[in-house]
Amino acid sequence: MTVGAREVLALAPITPQPQVGLLLAALADSRRRTLRELEAVTDDAVSWEPEPPLNSIGQLLYHVALIEVDWLLSDIAQLPGDEWPVWVSAEFPIDVRDEAGRLAQVPPEPLARSLARLARVREHLIETLGSMDDRDLHTPRAQPDYDVTPAWALHHLIQHEAEHRAHVAFVRDVYANR
Numbered sequence: 001m002t003v004g005a006r007e008v009l010a011l012a013p014i015t016p017q018p019q020v021g022l023l024l025a026a027l028a029d030s031r032r033r034t035l036r037e038l039e040a041v042t043d044d045a046v047s048w049e050p051e052p053p054l055n056s057i058g059q060l061l062y063h064v065a066l067i068e069v070d071w072l073l074s075d076i077a078q079l080p081g082d083e084w085p086v087w088v089s090a091e092f093p094i095d096v097r098d099e100a101g102r103l104a105q106v107p108p109e110p111l112a113r114s115l116a117r118l119a120r121v122r123e124h125l126i127e128t129l130g131s132m133d134d135r136d137l138h139t140p141r142a143q144p145d146y147d148v149t150p151a152w153a154l155h156h157l158i159q160h161e162a163e164h165r166a167h168v169a170f171v172r173d174v175y176a177n178r
Contacts, residue, residue, distance in 0.1 A: 014126075017107045019134040023154040024126060030158045031122065034064075035170065038111065045109035045175045053065060057171050060164050061114040066092050068157055069121045074116045076150045079142050085124070091117050130156075 013021025014028065038057075046058045055063075065110075069088055073079045098104045132150065140147040 001017050007126070008086045008101045015130045017132065017134045017137070019151070020129055021114060023137070023151060023158075024159055027122070027125075027154060028164075030161045031118070034118075034161060037165055038115070040174055040176075041111055041168075043110045045172060048113060048171075048175050049105075050171055051103065053127070054171055055103045055167065056106075057111075057168050057175075058106050058109060058114060059117060060168050060171070062092075062094070062106045063096055063103050064161055064164050065099070065114075065117045065121045066096050068125060070096075070127060071153045071157055072125050075141055075143060075153050077149050082157075087120070091120065092124060115130060121137050164167070 011025040011029065014024050015021040041057060045060075049056050049057060069092070073088070074081075074082050094104045094106055096104060129150065137151045138149050140149050140168055
C-alpha cells in the first residue's frame with residue numbers, strides 16, 4: 001500500500017476476526033509475491049523441464065496448489081477424501097509425487113491454467129476460513145499422527161509457498177539464461 005510517496009508495509013485483516021484476517025492477509029501477501037515472480041514467465045518456461053533434481057515451474061505451481069487444498073480439506077476441514085468437492089479431483093488428476101518420491105510430472109499447460117488452479121484453491125480456502133472465528137483458528141484438529149491447528153496450517157502454507165517461490169524464480173532464471 002502506498003500513502004503519498006511513502007510505501008506502508010503492513011497487514012490489515014481481511015475478515016472480521018482479527019487473527020484469521022491477519023493470517024489470510026499474510027497468505028494474500030505471499031501469493032502477491034509469487035505472482036510477481038511469475039510476471040515475466042512464458043508458457044514455454046512453465047513447461048520447460050530442467051535436469052533433475054530441479055522441477056518445472058508447472059510442477060511447482062501444481063504442487064503448491066495441491067498441498068494447499070490438501071491441508072485445507074484434510075487437516076483444517078477434516079474431510080475424508082471421498083467427501084472432497086468434485087472439482088478437486090478434476091483440478092488434480094495427478095498425485096503430488098511419483099513412485100520415486102519426486103514431484104509428479106504434469107502435462108504442459110499455459111501459465112494461465114496454473115494461475116487459475118491456484119486462485120480456485122485460494123478462493124475455497126478463504127471461503128472456508130473466512131467464517132472461522134479466532135478461537136476455532138487455535139483449536140487443534142486430530143490427525144492419525146499429529147494434532148494441528150488451522151493457525152499452524154496457514155503458517156505452514158505461507159512458508160511452503162515462499163520456499164517454492166524461490167525455486168520457481170531460480171528455474172525461471174535458469175530457463176532465461178540457458
